[in-house]
Amino acid sequence: xxxxxxxxxxxxxxxxxxxxxxxxxxxxxxxxxxxxxxxxxxxxxxxxxxxxxxxxxxxxxxxxxxxxxxxxxxxxxxxxxxxxxxxxxxxxxxxxxxxxxxxxxxxxxxxxxxxxxxxxxxxxxxxxxxxxxxxxxxxxxxxxxxxxxxxxxxxxxxxxxxxxxxxxxxxxxxxxxxxxxxxxxxxxxxxxxxxxxxxxxxxxxxxxxxxxxxxxxxxxxxxxxxxxxxxxxxxxxxxxxxxxxxxxxxxxxxxxxxxxxxxxxxxxxxxxxxxxxxxxxxxxxxxxxxxxxxxxxxxxxxxxxxxxxxxxxxxxxxxxxxxxxxx
Amino acid sequence: xxxxxxxxxxxxxxxxxxxxxxxxxxxxxxxxxxxxxxxxxxxxxxxxxxxxxxxxxxxxxxxxxxxxxxxxxxxxxxxxxxxxxxxxxxxxxxxxxxxxxxxxxxxxxxxxxxxxxxxxxxxxxxxxxxxxxxxxxxxxxxxxxxxxxxxxxxxxxxxxxxxxxxxxxxxxxxxxxxxxxxxxxxxxxxxxxxxxxxxxxxxxxxxxxxxxxxxxxxxxxxxxxxxxxxxxxxxxxxxxxxxxxxxxxxxxxxxxxxxxxxxxxxxxxxxxxxxxxxxxxxxxxxxxxxxxxxxxxxxxxxxxxxxxxxxxxxxxxxxxxxxxxx
Numbered sequence: 001x002x003x004x005x006x007x008x009x010x011x012x013x014x015x016x017x018x019x020x021x022x023x024x025x026x027x028x029x030x031x032x033x034x035x036x037x038x039x040x041x042x043x044x045x046x047x048x049x050x051x052x053x054x055x056x057x058x059x060x061x062x063x064x065x066x067x068x069x070x071x072x073x074x075x076x077x078x079x080x081x082x083x084x085x086x087x088x089x090x091x092x093x094x095x096x097x098x099x100x101x102x103x104x105x106x107x108x109x110x111x112x113x114x115x116x117x118x119x120x121x122x123x124x125x126x127x128x129x130x131x132x133x134x135x136x137x138x139x140x141x142x143x144x145x146x147x148x149x150x151x152x153x154x155x156x157x158x159x160x161x162x163x164x165x166x167x168x169x170x171x172x173x174x175x176x177x178x179x180x181x182x183x184x185x186x187x188x189x190x191x192x193x194x195x196x197x198x199x200x201x202x203x204x205x206x207x208x209x210x211x212x213x214x215x216x217x218x219x220x221x222x223x224x225x226x227x228x229x230x231x232x233x234x235x236x237x238x239x240x241x242x243x244x245x246x247x248x249x250x251x252x253x254x255x256x257x258x259x260x261x262x263x264x265x266x267x268x269x270x271x272x273x274x275x276x277x278x279x280x281x282x283x284x285x286x287x288x289x290x291x292x293x294x295x296x297x298x299x300x301x302x303x304x305x306x307x308x309x310x311x312x313x314x315x316x317x318x319x320x321x322x323x324x325x326x327x
Numbered sequence: 328x329x330x331x332x333x334x335x336x337x338x339x340x341x342x343x344x345x346x347x348x349x350x351x352x353x354x355x356x357x358x359x360x361x362x363x364x365x366x367x368x369x370x371x372x373x374x375x376x377x378x379x380x381x382x383x384x385x386x387x388x389x390x391x392x393x394x395x396x397x398x399x400x401x402x403x404x405x406x407x408x409x410x411x412x413x414x415x416x417x418x419x420x421x422x423x424x425x426x427x428x429x430x431x432x433x434x435x436x437x438x439x440x441x442x443x444x445x446x447x448x449x450x451x452x453x454x455x456x457x458x459x460x461x462x463x464x465x466x467x468x469x470x471x472x473x474x475x476x477x478x479x480x481x482x483x484x485x486x487x488x489x490x491x492x493x494x495x496x497x498x499x500x501x502x503x504x505x506x507x508x509x510x511x512x513x514x515x516x517x518x519x520x521x522x523x524x525x526x527x528x529x530x531x532x533x534x535x536x537x538x539x540x541x542x543x544x545x546x547x548x549x550x551x552x553x554x555x556x557x558x559x560x561x562x563x564x565x566x567x568x569x570x571x572x573x574x575x576x577x578x579x580x581x582x583x584x585x586x587x588x589x590x591x592x593x594x595x596x597x598x599x600x601x602x603x604x605x606x607x608x609x610x611x612x613x614x615x616x617x618x619x620x621x622x623x624x625x626x627x628x629x630x631x632x633x634x635x636x637x638x639x640x641x642x643x644x645x646x647x648x649x650x651x652x653x
Binding site for chain 2 (some may be wrong): 066074095096097098099100101102105107109114115117118119122124125126127128129130131132133134136137142155156159160162163166167264319320321322323
């Protein structure tokens, strides 16, 4: 693990807490679907815990993010409350969006989660607009657009990076390169050997980091966020990671090389960082175990709360289509 | 003849809206003054007056334009995005249909997208198949979007001010060939409510429902019909989504006959929806089936005689009304 300009112990433990939360939440999500307690489309972020955990450590509560359908890790890392999230996953009226968005469309402005899109690439053009609003107001906020490596092949990526650079917008483009665009391997779909290289076309810094390395990802995110906040413009951060599961829950992932996958799982960044924290004396094992137990209890409570909540009234069909409800 | 063109009234509405509310922004291709204030000068003078931070020329990148408009509206602003030509909205359909239209609903009402997309179109200027289409039915078919299409300077001003006030996304359709049509100048601050039609001329034999340039063609047809002793009521729909059922149904209840005229192609067009609603509500009051008159079902052609024959004109409307009455 690299060790340049390391954050303090409290920050490191806070990053670990986000990672542990994402990992536990993912394990519980799959269990809940498998046991039939809940039916939902689920795109597991397992294996990608470090990226939003380290990025969020550099963000303020009121900074914005736009994320994608594989985004529960980004949402949890930014602070979406578990109960509100789970109630939305369960389609209940107590959910972030009254059950009207669902897992692919979580919005939670209180924690800065402004848009979650189910369309590959579409987080970026909208993130630009949020960043433009901050530039106009001078409010110092930064917007992070999360997306995958597959999204770097779609037009929206190129249009958005170009505009962000020309307008020097306070936005950070975080590509979570998990080596897979749905079922297709990176190299079969992407002409550039590195997504970060594409930044050169848009005259912005492009940096590739090991997205499973907390310190490296934290440092890159810190530089990019500082650059955005200072008014110097956008950065493209390509964070290398690996998706532990298939594209969507239920996908047999037969297309993924079993050896590569096994190696990635063996190098699971969550326990690896946990061990490092203890080794370095940043945290005591007992404290981390207590934290994890508390997370498990909190998730259990959130799921129970969600499943005990009411479904929305069918009257919701005509509400929120426009400001004024249709007669 | 009045004192102002449609183009000037749109410019005036933008000036007044920007003056009234600092949250109003303009973005689009060539919209700022160094780029001529728009290819036809609709936004001329605005960047000089309000600053290039509020009036920004963009790259030719429609997804980026509409995406930026959506995002900046989520941040509390009221952007008016210009998509130069209606055919170019196809490049930004994901942003318009999947995002602008749906974010209010999908967020359970936590966010809304108060944007206006101004766009021009229309056959008659030899621009051929990719610069002239009327695509209003696509947007009207999408829950969460409003669509308006004024036919005169006063309505253009009033509808644009209402569109900018509106808390939801509005597509504001401008007709290229009638930009320089003159009419009565609107009073400053004038508003035309979205969803409210106007009865241009009262009549008792038949109702002609039109919008945009077709109102001008229909007005000429109605005039000619009057000289033949046929009393036609002409309704300028002004708003396509939502449309004014009350005014249309009241008129057709009175006349017993109706024809819907638009420049878009006929199949699956706005005319089909309006005709259906009339039939559903007034079947027993109708003296004849409701007719639709739209453009030929082909891409907009280039060659002059083909383009002239493509969209309905006054003579075609007069003939169609005549058939409806026999």
